[in-house]
Amino acid sequence: MANGTLTVLTGPSGVGKGTLVKLLRERHPDLYLSVSATTRSPRDGEVDGQDYFFVSRDQFMAMAEAGDLLEWAEFAGNCYGTPRQPIVERLARGEQVLLEIELEGARQVKTTFPEALRVFVLPPSLDELERRLRSRGQDAEAAIERRLARAREEVAAADEFDQQVVNDDLDKALIQLEAIMFSPIATPVAGES
Ligand code: ADP
Ligand code: 5GP
DSSP states (O other), X not given: OOOOEEEEEEOXXXXXXXXXXXXXXXXXXXXXXXXXXXXXXXXXXXOBTTTBEEOOHHHHHHHHHTTOEEEEEEETTEEEEEEHHHHHHHHHTTOEEEEEOOHHHHHHHHHHOTTSEEEEEEOSOHHHHHHHHHHHOOSOHXXXXXXXXXHHHHHTTGGGSSEEEEOSSHHHHHHHHHHHHHSTTOOOOOOOO
């Protein structure tokens, strides 16, 4: 049976992960992007089951306790986690799977899927990160402050990752990410260790 590849993309909130992933998916429609569960409220335009599975904290904890999440973490006051089953099934079918998650979750995946390719997206500077968070205009001031405080810690962990991509010029970052993910050296994931 063919084995798929698992890529984990992380980096501080507002760095442009979602933007990069959207462009990547347009260019590679076969890439499977995991849909996470979260206790965060939907933003304008977000669709349940498409952007996230929006769940209550009790529902989230029940999933975590049942072992239904591949990884999970608390981020800026909300819980986020990756449903395990769709990932395991798609990897077994030989598909290419992408997780877009925060630092603690990415660290957990290193334990469960050591073969996963782990990529950290860096901002050109923390000032630019703040500008992007504010220009996105989707988070309240308190949420932006929490995200910025966390960003300082996250950026310091970039060296733990296999690859670093600086998202300064969007097109260049996309090309770099594409080269990393779609180069023939990506290692097949045999399964959980
Ligand atoms: P994340 O998913 O990492 O939280 P987003 O993809 O939502 O970040 O991007 C945050 C904001 O920054 C958005 O308004 C997006 O349009 C903008 N952005 C993303 N990449 C760039 C870039 N290379 N240059 C300037 N702005 C960018
Ligand atoms: P947002 O609230 O901006 O959608 O996401 C906040 C952070 O949670 C982002 O850094 C995003 O990558 C991360 N995130 C989204 N889904 C998951 C997940 O399933 N697990 C973990 N650990 N982080 C996630």
